[in-house]
Amino acid sequence: MITHQTELEKANIEINKLKERVSQHQWNLHYHVMPQANWMNDxxxxxxxxxxYHLFYQHHPFNSKWGPMYWGHVKSKDLVHWEHLPIALAPSEDYDKDGCFSGSAIEKDGKLYLMYTGNVWIDGKLDEDLKQVQALAVSDDGIHFEKLKENPVISVPPKGDVNTFHFRDPKIWKHNDHYYCVLGSKTKANKGQVLLYRSENLINWDFISVMAKGEGNFGFMWxxxxxxxxxxxxxxxxxxxxxxxxxxxxxxxHQAGYVVGQLDYQTGELKHESFHLLDNGFDFYAPQTMLDDKGRRILIAWMDMWENDMPTQEFNYAGAMTIPRVVTLQDGQLFTNPAxxxxxxxxxxxxxxxEIVETDKRLDGIQGDCIELKIVIEFQDAIEFGLKLxxxxxxxxxxVLRFDRQGGTVSLDRNQSGNGPSGVRTTEVDMTKGKVHLHVFIDKSSVEVFINEGEKVMTARIYPSEQAKEILFFTDISMxxxxxSKWDLKRAIK
Incomplete structure (x- = not known):
């Protein structure tokens, strides 16, 4: 007989077989959350x-490629040192037998509730023949979870212009005396939208409205x-x-970004401004935020991208999270900075x-594959300048991180980064003040670049050789x- 507990036990046994070998691999990250073995996404x-702090993630414990989704789990007292915990959710019921898809968490009456999408494949095309419902699991200790007997708590999409197959990823919060959740959706004509629901008790949910809908170039699914x-x-x-x-x-x-606006809780309509990306690099998807006990809005995202080459898969692991980022709002735009x-x-x-730089320049002691850099560059007469990591x-x-003063852009180039996917990403950045501020985090197979104190961020997975540790500064004239400042960073997660 299949039970939730037996499925969890089988999954944890599989991870324990591989985790020691995975932890010693050259591309295994030292201070980013990643699976102990096999697949991770959102x-x-x-x-x-x-x-x-509790962080769960989409996890396939039996393969380094995407498959039936479980919820992996880590926790931390400080957002830095994370402890791996037993897998929290496994597909085990009729309504989630093909996957416990993405969702969120909220505390109620001293208990931690997880709200997630139960996924069932129906015979036919994977993108069309599926049934998605919303379900709850609860825990007294934040570690061991039981699915509610009332599941699914939202069993069908609302009537109207809503695609009946794609209906997922609940994010819950409390406002005044009610609980609310948003769900990702699309119209019958394949335009992305978000649905808003309300509840008094987390179990009985009422559909309020289509909260926001894409127009123009805004994608076929949110x-x-x-x-x-x-x-x-x-x-x-x-x-x-x-x-x-x-x-x-x-x-x-696929993209990840945001709009800023005003939500009318009575009508459920969000009047909002234009869409902005949250990260202008390669590997950033499905960000989720939380409010911590210090009143900060903290964001973490999946630090990979769908359908990319992932060289770690042949070594029994794939996927990672970004470092935690603190989100603030300045002049209508979000700034994100490292916690x-x-x-x-x-x-x-x-x-x-x-230090004056006139051509390529190395600096003693400035190198490494697990480091943090804080740099202020006064670019003077330089038109093109930057650094090679x-x-x-x-x-x-x-x-290569390259600034083009004439174009007002910065690009991140991983065409020569080693194994894995290549390409260049470019974005506009403010260079009117004669300086650029950089905050760079390098881990064994990742780079995260924060520009002008969170104005723009560029994230990439890279897979270089173990010998690739040098850093060079370059300019076309002088800067x-x-x-x-450079620091070697200690390993935080094993």
Whole structure:
């Protein structure tokens, strides 16, 4: 007889077989959340419960490729040192037998509730013949979860212009005396939209409205919606599938971004401004946020992209999360910066000030594959300048961050980064002040670049050789490194 507990036990046994070998692999990340073994995608259930941060994730414990979805689970006291916990959810019931898809978490009456999408494939085309419902699981300790007997708590999509197959990824929150959730959806004509529901008890849900709908180049499906209040505004984060490239934007297979507006809780309508990307790099999808006990809005996203080559799969693991990012609203746009708790990982500081760069330049002590950099560049007369990361001159490997002052752009180039996918991503950045501020996090197979204190972020998975540790600064004329600090970072997660 299949039970939830027996499915969880089988999954945990499989992970335990592989985790030691995976942890020692050269591309295994040292301070990013990733699976102990096999597949990971979307962050789920990101929450603060009983004094700890909890993060769940889409997980296939039996293969390094996507498959029937479980919920993996980690927790942390400080957003830095994460502890792997037993798998929290497994497909085991008639309504979720083909996957416990994405969802979120909320505390109620001292218990932690997970709301997720139960997925069932029906004979036929995978993208059309599926049934998706919304279900709940509950825990007294935040670790061991039981599915509710009332499941599914939302069993059918609402009537109207709503695709009957795609209806997923609930994000729940409380406003005044009611619980609310948004769900990703699309119209019958394949335009992305978000649905708004309300409940008094988490179990009985009423459909309120289509909260927001795409027009024009806004994709055929909106996944993983997240709505939160920030400085008197509502922010809707979502991941549109099927947006067409426009200039420098929307060149990944799927996108992740946000709109800022005002939600009328009575009508359920969100009046909002234009769409903005949350990350202008390669590998960022399905972001989810939470409000912590310090009143901060913290964001984590899946640090990979669908249908990309993932070289770690042949070594029994795939997928990772970004570092936690603090989200703020400035002049109608979101700024995201690394959680300051990451400073706990720093070793001894190597520092430079006032260093002039006229061609390619190395600086003693500035290299590594698990490091943090803080840099202020005064570009002076330079038109093109930047830095090369994870350089191995013997093999020609390098990952290039290049600023173009005439175009007002910055690009991240991983065409020579080693194994894995290639390409260039470009975005506009403010260079009117004569300086650029950079905050760079390099891990064994990732790069995250925060530009001008969170104005733009560019994230990429890269898979270089173990020898690729050098860093070079370059310019076409001359520039000044006004300040530079580099730290080796300690391993935070095993």
């Amino acid at each position: 962050p789920n259930g990101f929450s603060f419960y009983k004094g700890e 996944e993983c919606p997240d709505l939160f209040e920030l400085d008197g505004n509502e922010v809707l984060v979502m991941s549109p599938q099927g947006m067409n490239p426009e200039a420098n934007n929307y060149h990944n297979l 300051p708790e990451l400073m706990k990982l720093r070793g001894e500081e190597v520092q430079y000030k006032g 994870r350089v191995d001159e013997a093999t020609g490997q390098e990952t 000044k490194i006004e300040s530079l």
